[in-house]
Amino acid sequence: MAYRAPVSDYAFILDHVVDYARVASTARFSEADRDVVAAIIDEAAKLSNDVMAPLDRGGDLTPARLENGGxxxxxxxxxxxxxxAEGGWIGMLAEPDNGGMGLPLTLASVVNEMMSGACLSLALEPLMCQxxxxxxxxxxxxxxKALYLPKLVSGDWCGTMNLTESGAGSDVGALRTKATRNDDGSYDITGQKIYITWGDNDFSGNIxxxxxxxxxxxxxxxxxISLFLVPKFLPDADGEAGDANSLSVVSLEHKLGIHGSxxxxxxxxxxxxxxxxxxxEGMKCMFTMMNNARLGVGMQGVGVAEAATQKAHAYAADRVQGRTPLGADGTGAIIDHADVRRMLAVMRADTYVARCISLACGVALDLGRDDPEWQARGAFLIPIAKAFGTDIGxxxxxxxxxxHGGMGFIEETGAAQYARDARITSIYEGTNGIQAMDLVARKLMDGGEAANALLDEIEAFAEAARVSLPELAGPVWSAAETLREGLEAVLALDLNDRFAGATAFLRAFARVLGGYYHLKSALAEGEAGTRTRLARFYILRMLPEYTSLLVQARLGASDLYALTPEDLLA
Amino acid sequence: MAYRAPVSDYAFILDHVVDYARVASTARFSEADRDVVAAIIDEAAKLSNDVMAPLDRGGDLTPARLENGGxxxxxxxxxxxxxxAEGGWIGMLAEPDNGGMGLPLTLASVVNEMMSGACLSLALEPLMCQxxxxxxxxxxxxxxKALYLPKLVSGDWCGTMNLTESGAGSDVGALRTKATRNDDGSYDITGQKIYITWGDNDFSGNIxxxxxxxxxxxxxxxxxISLFLVPKFLPDADGEAGDANSLSVVSLEHKLGIHGSxxxxxxxxxxxxxxxxxxxEGMKCMFTMMNNARLGVGMQGVGVAEAATQKAHAYAADRVQGRTPLGADGTGAIIDHADVRRMLAVMRADTYVARCISLACGVALDLGRDDPEWQARGAFLIPIAKAFGTDIGxxxxxxxxxxHGGMGFIEETGAAQYARDARITSIYEGTNGIQAMDLVARKLMDGGEAANALLDEIEAFAEAARVSLPELAGPVWSAAETLREGLEAVLALDLNDRFAGATAFLRAFARVLGGYYHLKSALAEGEAGTRTRLARFYILRMLPEYTSLLVQARLGASDLYALTPEDLLA
Structure with a gap:
């Protein structure tokens, strides 16, 4: 079963869930109308399906390796x-003045999801360049800018981010790499960095x-901390890659997944x-990139979830094992067994939620470039998109x-690779614990204004939807209202009490957002729609998780810190 | 950080949670009194810590391989x-007449947990022999019996189970391996079997x-279906391994984990x-073994969970990163960060629950050998012990x-190996979906009698505990009562409606059992005890999950089967 980009889902979500039309109606993105968007998605889908996906398994089996320092x-x-590079995808987001396409982040996110689902290891390289x-x-x-941007946008040169050191991970401020000033305005950099994704390759003229x-x-x-651009080869007088710089790849990590990266x-x-x-002011510069990078990582999770769902679905629709409850009315394959269908439904429903959250975040960030309210919405959604998207992945x-049963444990099947590859996404670009802390601390510094605006929107929509879909709209409205109470309770806590329930709060918010997006989809399709059946499954079965999550979110830290480190060992 | 068997936890649970004294008070197991038990646990702990645990990483790095057919x-x-073998551990459960120790299953389960935590790949070999x-x-x-049992008990020969074929996994009845009768009373067996754990080795005289x-x-x-004993080497006139039989190892699987197996x-x-x-009557024979085997697999999950908890704890107590909320009052390491402490507390609390469920199951099965009510209790607990133990693992x-953050993704750390190794346990010996179906179908064929007896016990205990620990006893009582209502609702459903919520029902039951066992532990230790703090964390924070699980358990299958196979793809 080969990965196929879920093109029709993107079209539906852009039109009916996240209201992409708003983005296309701005002056900034007026060229990215729905026809252009559809054409771009089709092109990226072809590239993902036909060029990237066939390489995914080989990247796992034949990892990138270090030979003679390269x-x-x-x-x-x-x-x-x-x-x-040739397709222009590296420059999707870059300004046209710099040779880029200047596309909305929403659309770039769709493309990133497809590429990540097709071959995450390879997709990371254009993402780093972006x-x-x-x-x-x-x-x-x-x-x-003049020297580097054209070469980066064209893909002739590639780029990396070097933040982490062995003693400075989540705490970037602890880093020890040193810089000294040279007389010519350049700097000398000395130190060791770890976890550098695509720190080298054999296909670009410079790194x-x-x-x-x-x-x-x-x-x-x-x-x-300051930020420096340190090329592998120093540009010569013509701006081409010249002498080698004093830097080297010491080693490659032996990782659980993304072996091709x-x-x-x-x-x-x-x-x-x-x-x-x-x-x-290096950290300030990094923060600029952080929003896009975190949304990008969330999309990686969505992409892998999509690919895993397709593969499991194909297996379950083909594998015959035992009599199924549907008998001759069904397919006869294991997809007809209740627990298998349940698993596939959970996979589909949550992949859909994560995709909607991420694209809603993308729309908010696109609109937010000229509108502080949307900007706040986008900022609020980012940690949710990143953490929920990657957890779901x-x-x-x-x-x-x-x-897949026993076959799932056999590497040749490929199902396990998706799990191994996705595993890093909840760790890098800020662990999901840090995302949750960001949500309950920085993203609630507005007193809950952005969060409440979102809850207002959900409640208003659910209220209106009650007429046509009461069975679905009611639980979504109630969930939003309970979440609002939970939000108020969290706002009343001091910071560390919030942190103790932060992961639960983030997931509760995602669950309720999921109810909203599923409801929107159902309303757009009507009673007989595919997505209406999926919405019913999600709202009846998966949405209620928010209740116990909110219990945790409100508890504060006292029960947690009552436990000493020694208590945590048998 | 090397694995250390959690010896004191076993002692506490046997004495205060699962009432092992009942087992020792039976005529059958009177020799296995608490002193003997303690000595056996100590010996097994030494073997696990000092002999097996040091081999775990090497088994991952240098998998078993096939050379010249062996x-x-x-x-x-x-x-x-x-x-x-020398320690007599293979014959733990075997009758003394056959050279075994004749120990209670409860105790054997403790030993199996330790060995699984130390080195799951290797531990599987004695388990298969058992x-x-x-x-x-x-x-x-x-x-x-006379020919084989002494050699199996001594470990001179090893044993395997051959059920699965490529077209017959969960549906064993679909198997195609043929047997024909010979004139000498033997049979000829022809066919191919897959997923044969330890199908060959280089250290036993026969397989x-x-x-x-x-x-x-x-x-x-x-x-x-019939069951046949098919040795690799045919016993000669002296009962020793003689001529090679017509069987061979075709290949070894390339797996996600347990590379050493x-x-x-x-x-x-x-x-x-x-x-x-x-x-x-081969299936009847297999069913005899199924109970012990499923409990054994549950313990594998618990063992890996314990090992993973120890490793993560050691890392978190050592790794310094960022200022912690406890400042100078804490350790300064990341274990003081709320979300890290939360994760470790969840790990410890759920490992404890799974261990208690499994040992309670062991006690019930031991007592059940002479008492049908305990037998029913044991039978009811088996799918929960297996599925919850392995999910938790x-x-x-x-x-x-x-x-571990980024370090967790690096294979050298060893944290990822635990996750890879544990992954098979929720699949083999009946997938956890099948365990859940067993629970709501076969294990409720008594009309819920065994389940209600257990709930009676929980409610009576919680009622009595209200006096001293009202804050903890109240929620446990309520949970048991809500679960009882959920049980009644499930009993009213037809079979496939039960199956649609089976996984949720099983987990809800485990959650409530967890509340009970944590409460028992807290009551035994009193207000100031370590396990009382852990119980508070669990009951306040983790127990409430049962509510949304019971919503799912009661829903029936209609929302699920409304979703067509096509609906489950984007």
Whole structure:
């Protein structure tokens, strides 16, 4: 069963759930009307289905490897990357002035989902490049922009992000990589970075590393950090890749998944770099990229969930085992067994929820570029899109393994690879625990205004939907109202009490959003629609989870901290 | 961080939660008093900690492999197996007449948990042998018993179970392996079997395969199946391993986890075998073993959960990252962050629940050998012990990965191995979906009598505990009462409506049992106890999940079957 991009789902969600028309009606994105969008989605689907998906298994079996200090990529990746570049996909979000397409983030998110579902390991490379382009567009001086952006947008050169060190992961401010000033305006960078995704490859003319480091007069913590662009090959007088810089790939990690994506330990030994943004403001520059990056990672989870659902569905619709309750009225395959159909329905329903949340977030961020209220909506949705999307990515993939029974445990089947690949997404780009903390702390600093605006929208919609779909609209309205009470309770807690229930609160919010998006879909399709049946399943069976989650969200930290570290061992 | 068997937890649970004293007070198990039990647990802990645990990582890195038709086991496995055999552990459950220890299943379960936590891949070999010994003790003729049992109990020979074929997994009755009668009373077996755990090794003098096959006059389905003992080497006149039989290992599977356990495709090409039990009654013989085997697999989940918890705890107590809310009053390590402590608390609390359920099941089965009411209790608890124990095994291991952050995704850390290894346990020995179906169908055929007896016990205990621990006893009583209502509702459903909510019902029951066992533990320790703090965490935060699970359990199948196979694809 080969991955097929869920093109019709995107069209439906853009039209009926997240109201993409608003984005296309802005001056900024007026060219990205629905016809253009449909054409772009079709093109990206072809690339994903026909070029990327066939490489996914090979990337797992033949991981990227280090030879003579350079990364040798998995079979076919180099050629596929060339096709991605040729299609202009690396520059999807880049400004037209820089050679980019200037597309809305919503649309780029759709494309990222498809590519991630087709081959996550490879999809990470254009994603890293997109992040670097965004950082340079926002923060680099004109000289750097002129020198680097065209080559990055074209895919001739690739980019990486270097934040983490062995003692500085979630706490980036603890980093120890040093920068010193040179007389020519450049800097020398010395230190070791870990977990550098696509830190090297064998298909681009240069690798441009964005590296966080501390200047001698940079203070402690995050405020003393600056951002530097450190290329593998120093640009020569013509702006082409010239002499090798003083940096090297020390080793590649041996990972649970995404074997086709080289995760590098990078060593900078007085490597020459150039400042991006102002000195000591490196974290601010990183934050610019963080929204898009986190939404991008959420879409990775959705993409893998989609691929896992398709594979499990194909197996369950084909595999005959035992008499099924539907007998001759059904397919005869295991998809007719209640518990198998339940698993597939959960997979489909949650993949749909995560996709809707992410695209709603994308729309909000697109509109938010010129509207602070939408901006706040987008900011609020980001940690939910990232954490729920990636949790679902892994959970759905694990259900996919279960649907396959014993075959799921055999690597040749491919179901387990989805689970292994998806596993990193709830860890990187801010662990899902950190996303939840972001949601209940920073994203509630407005006193719950953005959250309540969203709940207002849900309740108003559910209220209106009561007429035609009372059985579905009622529970969604109640869930939103209970969530609002939960929100008030959380707002009354001090910060660490919020943190103790943060993961539960985030998931409760996602569950209720899921009810809303399923309800919207049902209303658009009417009583007899496919998505109406799916909505009924979700609202009756999956939505109620929010109640016990909100119990946890409101509890505070006292029961938790009553437990000493010793209590937590048998 | 090396695995350490949780010896003190076993002592506490046996004394205060599952009332092991009842078992020791029976004539059958009078020798297994608490002193003997303690000594046995200590010995098994030493073996697990010092001999088996050090081999776990090597088994992952150097999987069992096939060379010249024979399995070469992972480094150190052969020597460790010899020590397991020498300690008499293979014969733990075997009758003393056959050279066994004749221990209660409860105690054997404790030992199996430790060995599984230390090195699951290796622990599977003695478990397979135990299953074969049990089958032969119950069903083989005296001649076979005399010939095989001493060698199996001593570990000189090993045993396997051959049920599955490529077209016959959960539906064993679909199998196609054929048996024909020979004039000398033996049979010839021809067919291919898959997923044969430890189908071969390089450390035992013979491998004895128990093979399900169909005689020419065996009817269709499960009723036409017979069980045969098919040794790799035919016993010679002295009962020693003689000529090679006509069977072979075709290949080993490339699996997600338990790499040290060779999972074989076995080919029988007119191999000579002997009947075990009566012709056409092979499934009955398998059912005898099923209870112990399913409980054993549940314990595997608990063992891996324990190991994963220990590893994550050690990391979290050591890793410093960011300022923690406890400041100087805490450890300074990430274990002080609310969300990390929450994850560790969930890991500890659920591992504890699964352990208590499994040992309560063991006690019931031990007592049930002479008491039909306890027998019914044991039968009811088995699918819960198996499914919840293995679900928890995997979920806890995945939380362990998350606690490790980026390190969790790196294979060298070992956290991911626990998740990979545990993953098979919710699939084999009857998928957890099948366990749930067993619970709501076969295990409720008594009209809910066994279930209600258990709920009576919980409510009576909670009622009595209200005096000293009202905050904890109240929610447990309410949960049991709500579960009882849910049970009545489930009993009123027809079979397939039950199946649609079976997984949710099973988990709800486990959640409520967890409340009961945590409450018992708290009452035994009193207000200031470690387990009382853990009980509070569980009862306030984790127990409430039962409410939304019971919603699902009662729903019936209509919303599920309203969804067509096509609806389940985007």
């Amino acid at each position: 990364v040798i990529s998995s079979p076919g990746f180099a050629d596929a990357f060339a096709q991605i 992040g670097q382009i965004e950082a340079l567009e926002h923060h680099a001086c004109d000289e750097i 441009c590393h964005l590296v966080l480091a501390r200047l001698p007069d940079g203070g402690e913590g995050t405020k003393g 080289p995760t590098c330990v990078m060593d900078y030994n007085g490597a020459k770099g150039w400042l991006v943004g102002n000195e000591h 892994h959970d759905v993939a694990q259900l996919g393994v279960q649907v | 399995v070469i086991s992972s480094p150190g496995f052969a020597d460790a197996f010899a020590q397991i 299953g074969q010994i049990e089958a032969l003790e119950h069903h083989a003729c005296d001649e076979i 004895c395969h128990l093979v399900l096959a169909r005689l020419p006059d065996g009817g269709e389905g499960t009723k036409g 060779p999972t074989c495709v076995m080919d029988y090409n007119g191999a000579k075998g002997w009947l075990v039990g009566n012709e056409h 995997h979920d806890v291991a995945q939380l362990g990965v998350q606690v």
